[in-house]
Amino acid sequence: MNNKNATIHIMLASRPKMLSEVIKSMVEHQPDMEVVGEVLDPIELLTAVKMLSVDVVIIAPMEIKGEPRICVHLLEKHPLLKIIILSSESEAGFLYQSDAPVLQIKDPTEQAVFDAIRRSLRK
Amino acid sequence: MADSIRLFIADDNRLLREGLVTMLLEQDDIVVIGKAPSGSDALEQIKRLRPEVALIDIGMPDKDGIELTKALHQDAPGVRVIILGMIDLTEEIMQCIEAGAAGYVLKEASFDYLVETIRSVHRGESFCSPQMTASLFSRIAELASEKIPKTQNDIKLTARELEVIHLIAEGLPNKAIAQKLFIETQTVKNHVHNILDKLQLQNRLEAVQYARERNLLEKK
Numbered sequence: 001m002n003n004k005n006a007t008i009h010i011m012l013a014s015r016p017k018m019l020s021e022v023i024k025s026m027v028e029h030q031p032d033m034e035v036v037g038e039v040l041d042p043i044e045l046l047t048a049v050k051m052l053s054v055d056v057v058i059i060a061p062m063e064i065k066g067e068p069r070i071c072v073h074l075l076e077k078h079p080l081l082k083i084i085i086l087s088s089e090s091e092a093g094f095l096y097q098s099d100a101p102v103l104q105i106k107d108p109t110e111q112a113v114f115d116a117i118r119r120s121l122r123k
Numbered sequence: 124m125a126d127s128i129r130l131f132i133a134d135d136n137r138l139l140r141e142g143l144v145t146m147l148l149e150q151d152d153i154v155v156i157g158k159a160p161s162g163s164d165a166l167e168q169i170k171r172l173r174p175e176v177a178l179i180d181i182g183m184p185d186k187d188g189i190e191l192t193k194a195l196h197q198d199a200p201g202v203r204v205i206i207l208g209m210i211d212l213t214e215e216i217m218q219c220i221e222a223g224a225a226g227y228v229l230k231e232a233s234f235d236y237l238v239e240t241i242r243s244v245h246r247g248e249s250f251c252s253p254q255m256t257a258s259l260f261s262r263i264a265e266l267a268s269e270k271i272p273k274t275q276n277d278i279k280l281t282a283r284e285l286e287v288i289h290l291i292a293e294g295l296p297n298k299a300i301a302q303k304l305f306i307e308t309q310t311v312k313n314h315v316h317n318i319l320d321k322l323q324l325q326n327r328l329e330a331v332q333y334a335r336e337r338n339l340l341e342k343k
């Protein structure tokens with residue numbers, strides 16, 4: 001996403017469905033963001049990111065132990081991609097990106113998550 | 124607003140909890156009056172706020188959904204509980220029903236389905252998906268078959284019980300039966316109790332009549 005006014009394209013990788021619908025609804029309420037796809041497993045995610053123009057992947061929930069392999073794979077192939085993982089163990093979110101260290105979103109409210117996405121893309 | 128369903132949400136997943144609150148704002152007939160990230164917090168708030176319907180996550184820390192539902196059933200009996208579950212497991216659903224839940228919705232269900240469940244439960248209905256209903260009926264049938272009085276062919280009296288019933292039919296009292304069988308009188312009483320219990324009869328006379336009707340006495 002090079003244009004600062006362009007829509008941020010988001011891919012959702014979230015289960016269960018109710019949580020996925022909630023996150024999708026939150027994204028849809030952001031004027032500058034759009035959900036371009038939803039996937040249910042890592043293989044689907046790798047394929048979808050390859051096929052579609054994706055700026056951000058939101059994965060929720062996931063158990064965080066070090067840098068998840070899915071992030072390593074995705075960032076290797078798509079260095080401009082930003083990945084948000086919402087932890088299943090604690091109320092924490094993590095932003096993974098290839099050009100900066102992992103950013104922890106300690107209090108991942110809707111606003112905090114979307115602000116982190118915007119900052120990471122527009123820096 | 125006055126006719127809105129007063130709803131409480133208890134879920135430890137912050138995003139889901141907050142997100143549901145936001146999404147439910149768009150429903151004219153539902154108003155979220157409170158929310159909590161844990162079972163104990165939810166219990167305190169629900170007792171105070173008295174919502175009409177409580178949406179409760181089954182897997183919360185410190186007091187899970189089933190424990191919380193039991194507590195609410197006792198402390199806030201007017202609150203109708205919908206459990207948010209993760210898996211379609213009959214035993215788990217049965218536990219929820221036993222605890223007093225009026226509805227069970229999987230988190231794999233859609234938001235629209237959840238909203239319909241909230242409305243149904245508020246109307247006084249009990250609600251779960253057709254798939255869950257089918258598995259519940261199977262389980263209920265299993266449980267019922269364990270409780271239904273068995274047919275005569277299913278009932279197995281032991282050889283000793285048959286001996287006892289035969290001697291009862293001869294008109295002997297427990298003490299005489301005990302002497303005849305070289306056992307304690309109390310043991311005879313136990314046998315009689317077991318016979319009546321197995322045959323679901325009230326007294327010795329009924330037991331004798333039962334045995335006569337089925338030719339059990341002639342087999343001796």
